[in-house]
Amino acid sequence: MSGIPPYAGALERTWYYGFRVFCGLVFLFLILPILVIIPLSFNSEPYFTFTQGMLSLDPEAFSLRWYRDIIDNDQWLHSMKNSFIIGFFATIVATVLGTMAALGLSRPFMPYRNIIMMLLISPMIVPIIISAAAMFFFYSKVNLTGTYLGIILSHAVLGTPFVVITVTATLSSFDQSLIRAAASLGSAPTRTFFTVTLPLILPGVISGALFAFITSFDEVVMVLFLASFEQRTIPRQMWSGLREQISPTILAVATLLVFLSICLLTVLELLRRRSERLRGLSPQ
Amino acid sequence: MAVTATTPTADDIMLDASGMPLKQALAIAERNKRRKALIMALPLLAFILVSFIFPIIQMLFRSIDNPAIHDNIPNLSREIQDWDERAIPDEALFAILADDLRAAGKLKNQGKVATRLNYDITGSRSMITQTARKLKKKTEGPYKDWFIGLNEKWGEMRTWVALKKASQKYTASFYLNSIDMRYSETGKIVAQPEERQIYLTLFWRTFYISIAITLICVFLAYPISFLMATLPVRTSNMLMILVLLPFWTSLLVRTTSWIVLLQTQGTLNDLMVYFGFIDDENRIQMIYNMTGTIVAMSHILLPFMVLPLYSVMKTIPPSYMRAARSLGANQAYAFYKIYLPLTIPGVAAGSILVFILSVGYYITPALVGGRTGQLISNFIAFHMQKSLNWGLAAALGGVLLAAILLIYLAYNRIIGIDKMKMG
Numbered sequence: 282m283s284g285i286p287p288y289a290g291a292l293e294r295t296w297y298y299g300f301r302v303f304c305g306l307v308f309l310f311l312i313l314p315i316l317v318i319i320p321l322s323f324n325s326e327p328y329f330t331f332t333q334g335m336l337s338l339d340p341e342a343f344s345l346r347w348y349r350d351i352i353d354n355d356q357w358l359h360s361m362k363n364s365f366i367i368g369f370f371a372t373i374v375a376t377v378l379g380t381m382a383a384l385g386l387s388r389p390f391m392p393y394r395n396i397i398m399m400l401l402i403s404p405m406i407v408p409i410i411i412s413a414a415a416m417f418f419f420y421s422k423v424n425l426t427g428t429y430l431g432i433i434l435s436h437a438v439l440g441t442p443f444v445v446i447t448v449t450a451t452l453s454s455f456d457q458s459l460i461r462a463a464a465s466l467g468s469a470p471t472r473t474f475f476t477v478t479l480p481l482i483l484p485g486v487i488s489g490a491l492f493a494f495i496t497s498f499d500e501v502v503m504v505l506f507l508a509s510f511e512q513r514t515i516p517r518q519m520w521s522g523l524r525e526q527i528s529p530t531i532l533a534v535a536t537l538l539v540f541l542s543i544c545l546l547t548v549l550e551l552l553r554r555r556s557e558r559l560r561g562l563s564p565q
Numbered sequence: 566m567a568v569t570a571t572t573p574t575a576d577d578i579m580l581d582a583s584g585m586p587l588k589q590a591l592a593i594a595e596r597n598k599r600r601k602a603l604i605m606a607l608p609l610l611a612f613i614l615v616s617f618i619f620p621i622i623q624m625l626f627r628s629i630d631n632p633a634i635h636d637n638i639p640n641l642s643r644e645i646q647d648w649d650e651r652a653i654p655d656e657a658l659f660a661i662l663a664d665d666l667r668a669a670g671k672l673k674n675q676g677k678v679a680t681r682l683n684y685d686i687t688g689s690r691s692m693i694t695q696t697a698r699k700l701k702k703k704t705e706g707p708y709k710d711w712f713i714g715l716n717e718k719w720g721e722m723r724t725w726v727a728l729k730k731a732s733q734k735y736t737a738s739f740y741l742n743s744i745d746m747r748y749s750e751t752g753k754i755v756a757q758p759e760e761r762q763i764y765l766t767l768f769w770r771t772f773y774i775s776i777a778i779t780l781i782c783v784f785l786a787y788p789i790s791f792l793m794a795t796l797p798v799r800t801s802n803m804l805m806i807l808v809l810l811p812f813w814t815s816l817l818v819r820t821t822s823w824i825v826l827l828q829t830q831g832t833l834n835d836l837m838v839y840f841g842f843i844d845d846e847n848r849i850q851m852i853y854n855m856t857g858t859i860v861a862m863s864h865i866l867l868p869f870m871v872l873p874l875y876s877v878m879k880t881i882p883p884s885y886m887r888a889a890r891s892l893g894a895n896q897a898y899a900f901y902k903i904y905l906p907l908t909i910p911g912v913a914a915g916s917i918l919v920f921i922l923s924v925g926y927y928i929t930p931a932l933v934g935g936r937t938g939q940l941i942s943n944f945i946a947f948h949m950q951k952s953l954n955w956g957l958a959a960a961l962g963g964v965l966l967a968a969i970l971l972i973y974l975a976y977n978r979i980i981g982i983d984k985m986k987m988g
Binding site: 390 | 595598599601602603604605606607608609610612613614616617618619620621623624627785786788789792804806807808809810811813814815816817818819820821822823824825826828830831832835864867868896921924925926927928932942945946949955958959962965966969973977
């Protein structure tokens, strides 16, 4: 459908180019807000706008002072450390439990599949404020508020649906006869899992894990309700920055986060290509 | 499973290697497989049930639970239920109240009673605390005239009707409150006074903002999904990055960008002033109001619309459209008759997803919504953190959750929850 057919009339031509322009604008709408903060984070003035100097590309108008601000600020460094620690452990919990559940759910003999699936996906559907309020009451009762364990568990709950969804989707194209083949060759089920199943579904597991990680890394409401000052994460720090003293340091942090998401996106893209290649080789 | 080649006759039951009837052996094998599959899903199921589903049920219980008065002045709470609401109670009930309040005062629980009654009758907080304080000195009756002399509200019917209702173990008053109703002074269900009717407006606002965001997302996502589905794979993969990068970028970052772009001293206003569309004095307020909420949320939720739409459109063979055109349909008619119906499942999936997510949205409205862009979640947070009216927070949450579960069930019925895909 690329290009206009030679028989197209004037109206069709106008429509064709108008359509493309509209699409271009939508893509700009998607990407521009994210790109605009990158140059602004190098602003040497404490403003959120482009100064005259920046527009005329005056090197004086650009500086790294907001990045220096992050490094000099113990709170930001502490919250970065927290974000990675909490994200890491929440991802481990979510990935292990989610992958196991997905393996069970994709077996042909799984009973009550639909209702179990609905329960497992529900953390993604229930509004975050309700989840956070409910967990706040529950965690205060079992003394988990204001602890790392509490935050990690709550983030793991939020991350599991993504793992379940991605791994189940990967398993739907997994050739179950490979398991029977391995069994017929005398392999024990655990060995089959680690040498046959896992390598084949690994892209799905990793992308599920990345989803779980970014869910935790980006989460602020649970932290607002459950964490004490000690467990502040980057989004929590940005939250109070945006609500209280708004400073361009936030833009510098935001820029760093954009680069992090570019890295994650690249990893995902490579995984997708790998699994496409593997699928191309498989006999189906 | 042993397979035999012979056809069984009526009295010839097939046996497996160990001599068990084949049918029975098969049933056992299938049961084992079912159990194994269930065991694998069990750890996560248990984890979700204990740390997610159970807390939510427990929280929803708070929306009908009403322990503050019932537990702290128990004797009065029991006896008052027999009071006939015709006249101010007699000395006996006042004496029970005095004993109960004195006991509550010793345990420093009179504040809880006062706060709870204050939800129903404004200004009754001081009445309770004052009475409890004075009761420390007064050890003997008669109480009735003393109470009324202390605070004339004790001589009003509405105080006692409210106390009777508020001292029941379970209450519907939080739910009534969440839909702008209340118990009147005579115990009937009536509408809240005009100036306190906020929640129905809020539910309605949440609903139409979410509908608006869903429509905007369909309007923006449909063309670009179509473009990506029809372009060569290499180009469409490049364009897909433009969709996925926002999807993977932190919500806080995207909200920050919109603040930067839309605020009165922001980039967009600067541009419009520069090109002379508006004066420097008349910069447009585009954020910290409903516009800000709608724009920022549409941007944040757009990928959730594009991804399901794209995956549906990719499966539609382009030859269908060419066939329609070769049969004489013009572009618009072929699109309307052929392409559009085929993409409806994708539109439905994306719309329901976007709608569910936006109905429960909290962070973005809280940061860029100002006063007019607040949604129901923001008020739940307010009652959780500021007013500490947890019963009302739970009731509002219950209504919201019920609405979302209905849509979720519809989604499951129409599309199937296991068809959901990410990225």
